[in-house]
Amino acid sequence: MRSQSTNWLMTQPGRKRFGRSAVWAIAICSVPGAALLFGGCGSGRAKQSAPVEQSKDAAPALPEASGKAQTQVEMVNVNIHLDPDLILHIHYLSGQFLPTRKGQPPAFDDKLSYIVAIDSAEVGVSAASMSHALNTYIFNASDSPLKNLTLSIQGSQIKQTGTLNKGVGVPFEMVGTMSATADGKIRIQSTQVKAAHVPVKGVMKLLGLDMAKMVNTRKTKGVSVDGNDIILDASLMLPPPMMRGHITAVRLEGDQIIQTFGKARTPGAGKAAGGNYMFYRGGMLRFGKLLMSDTDMRLIDSDPSDPFDFFPDHYQDQLVAGYSKTTASGGLLVYMPDYDKLSKPVSPRPANVSSADRTAPITGSH
Numbered sequence: 001m002r003s004q005s006t007n008w009l010m011t012q013p014g015r016k017r018f019g020r021s022a023v024w025a026i027a028i029c030s031v032p033g034a035a036l037l038f039g040g041c042g043s044g045r046a047k048q049s050a051p052v053e054q055s056k057d058a059a060p061a062l063p064e065a066s067g068k069a070q071t072q073v074e075m076v077n078v079n080i081h082l083d084p085d086l087i088l089h090i091h092y093l094s095g096q097f098l099p100t101r102k103g104q105p106p107a108f109d110d111k112l113s114y115i116v117a118i119d120s121a122e123v124g125v126s127a128a129s130m131s132h133a134l135n136t137y138i139f140n141a142s143d144s145p146l147k148n149l150t151l152s153i154q155g156s157q158i159k160q161t162g163t164l165n166k167g168v169g170v171p172f173e174m175v176g177t178m179s180a181t182a183d184g185k186i187r188i189q190s191t192q193v194k195a196a197h198v199p200v201k202g203v204m205k206l207l208g209l210d211m212a213k214m215v216n217t218r219k220t221k222g223v224s225v226d227g228n229d230i231i232l233d234a235s236l237m238l239p240p241p242m243m244r245g246h247i248t249a250v251r252l253e254g255d256q257i258i259q260t261f262g263k264a265r266t267p268g269a270g271k272a273a274g275g276n277y278m279f280y281r282g283g284m285l286r287f288g289k290l291l292m293s294d295t296d297m298r299l300i301d302s303d304p305s306d307p308f309d310f311f312p313d314h315y316q317d318q319l320v321a322g323y324s325k326t327t328a329s330g331g332l333l334v335y336m337p338d339y340d341k342l343s344k345p346v347s348p349r350p351a352n353v354s355s356a357d358r359t360a361p362i363t364g365s366h
Contacts, residue, residue, distance in 0.1 A: 071097040071106065071283035071295050073116060077276040078301075081311035081339065082239050085132045086125075089256065089307070092265060093121035095245065097280055105284035105291070111241040111312050118245025120262035126255050127151040127158070137239060138221070153252045157191065170195050178257065184246035186232040186259070234259070241312055276301035276308035288316065296331035301338065309338035317342055 075093040082088065095118040099106045106114035125133075134149045147169070149162040157175050164170040176190040224231045235244045245261035252258070278299040285295040301308035302322060310318070322336040 069283050071285055072281050073097040074279040075121075075277070078278055078308045078310055080241075081309075081313070082241070083132075083136075083313075086129045086136075086238070088129075088243075089124040089126075091122040091124065091258075093118060093123065093261075095119045095121070097283070097285070105286050108285075108287040108312065108315055114241065116241065116243040118243060118261045120265055121245060122258060122260050122265070123243075124253070124256040124258045127153050127257070128255070130257060133238060138237060153255055153257075156252055158188070158252060158257070164195065178250045178252065180247045180250050180260075181231060184248070186234060186247060186250055187226070188230040188232065190229075275304040278308070278310070288319070292332070296327075296329065297334065298331070299334045299336055302335045303338060303341070306338070308336075309340045310336075311339040314339060314342075 073093070073095055075090050077092075078090045080088045080090060093116075095116055097106050098115050098117050100113055100115055104113065128151075131149055131151045134151070135147075138144075139146045139149065143165070145165050147163045147165050149160065152159045154175070157177055160174045160176075162172060164172055173194045174190055175192040176188050179187050179189070181187050221236050224233075234247070235242060247259050247261055249260040249264065250257065251260075280295050280297045283295055285292050285297065299308075299310070318336040318339055319334065321342055322334060324335070325333040327333060
């Protein structure tokens with residue numbers, strides 16, 4: 001979703017006097033970009049930087065499909081697990097559930113088979129989840145320039161600490177702000193940077209350097225540099241299931257980084273159906289052995305007192321622990337327990353429905 005002063009350098013045991021080039025080299029690894037983690041510092045003598053290139057690991061382009069073939073999706077108050085420790089808090093979302101493979105419908109059993117193309121949404125991620133993402137998916141290689149990254153939120157600013165992977169390792173600390181770019185990405189702008197507890201931003205200014213000239217992000221997925229700012233493309237940084245959209249605002253709230261996609265929605269809009277749910281309609285959708293055409297399926301939180309906790313990797317477990325109702329119009333209502341409550345005994349709801357509905361277990365095909 002990652003220097004030190006001349007006096008300090010001169011006093012290190014076993015070291016010879018350092019010149020301007022040494023200060024310059026260490027400062028490079030301590031500027032906003034390196035500190036905000038999404039850049040890398042090259043080894044050896046500094047070279048003229050090449051233009052930032054788009055990652056070869058970029059996600060596939062959204063498939064072309066007619067309006068009738070697209071499955072529309074709406075989510076309200078849902079926590080989606082991308083892995084056990086990385087959770088997206090979806091306050092609301094509307095968009096399309098699109099296939100990534102031509103001629104094949106999206107399948108719940110394969111999170112690489114679909115993209116959630118967001119039209120409008122508000123999605124939060126905690127500082128702890130983002131720290132996990134940085135260490136696990138962005139800077140997980142042994143030669144990554146940054147290690148042991150931790151993010152925390154301090155009022156309207158984000159703080160990040162970690163280690164510059166140079167020699168014995170240099171601890172760093174950075175404080176900055178977050179905002180949306182005109183093209184729908186996230187900009188991180190540093191306001192304070194320290195390495196080994198020494199302020200270094202002034203050193204970079206003194207030497208006439210900026211991060212865009214010094215930091216190589218060509219091998220860092222979803223990251224680019226603009227001057228001394230870091231530009232993040234969250235859709236390329238996080239593991240599947242993939243979500244794509246145009247970010248129009250970013251704010252820090254509590255321990256959450258909140259991203260607004262598209263036009264901000266009026267509070268309370270879209271909750272007429274009540275509860276916490278994921279609603280899919282239109283197009284084709286596969287789940288388990290079932291294939292639904294002209295999809296009309298709503299996954300509903302069986303306990304609306306807290307967010308709907310959903311884990312795509314274990315959705316079958318949630319299906320088996322829940323129950324479904326087929327509506328008079330042929331739609332499907334699926335009541336599911338939260339994933340984080342599956343360890344507790346779950347009692348299926350007794351078959352007590354009106355003549356317009358019939359209860360069916362989720363353990364087989366309809």
